[in-house]
Amino acid sequence: MDIDILLALQDGIPIVKEPFTAIAERLGIESGEVIERLKKLQGEKVIRRFGVFVRNRKVGIIANAMVVWAVPSHRIQEVGNFISKFKEVTHCYQRQTILGKWKYNLYAVIHGFKRETVREFVRKLSEEVEIKDYLILFSTKEFIRRSSGRVRAKDRTLVGD
């Protein structure tokens, strides 16, 4: 049933007074059960967040950069935690380097209204963590953007089921 609920609403709830009742009716259960299961899934962190998702470009947040830093491995944890604290940062990952080709190991996606603001933010951030070796890769075109976490109808399993 968890999977049925997620399949039914992962692309969005209907914009009506009682959205969970509408979903419940489709599934032949009570709205209370939908809500309880969603809360449980949120508690288990299967659902990272529930709510409105905004198309940032449409509200003027058009400066979007992927910033990559070359961080000494013993400082990755500390620097990663520090960078992740800022609300301008939506994603932060450590990734493998590629010998002789790519030395950057810490990635953050950063958003702002203007490129200049993002550049200034990154300059200050990098100064604070004392990492001088970094690149700011502004996106010039968005080709694909969808959720990576979609329950696929063909799988029908959740981890831990």
Add this chain to the structure above:
Amino acid sequence: MEANGRLDGMDKRLLQLAQDEFPLTDQPWLSIGNRLGITEREVLKRIGVLCKKGIIRKVGPALDARRIGLKASTLIAMKVPEERIRKVAKLLSEYEEVSHCYQRKHDYNLWFTVTARDEMELEKILEEIKRGVDIAENDLLDLRPIKMFKIDVRFQLA
């Protein structure tokens, strides 16, 4: 919303609250309205307009890919000749496993993420993509994740 299509103060507060603290209750818009001092009807009207204008992508859950069984992922960077970039992006968009794809200002100018059930499925998709896009191995970086520090896609509007 203002006549010129810009968000007014109430839209901003509404979007902020509905990003940050969406209530899982029978009438979520009613409690959001109560907190903002407007009626459920007005909330629904505003949300409807924001959806229609494409400002709201969706109202729903963001799922943790790993916790729903998609355990392998990577970020690929490629050097694609400018004149081929659209074609390559179009090919990538046909894979539901490719979730994000951006052109960026760098020699590695096309960046995309791939998410799959497991290592085997990921490799299979990558092999297929590599054959399809015809980019030399040397012009490609396969940047596997080691640690996720943060994913929280919310925007500060109010």
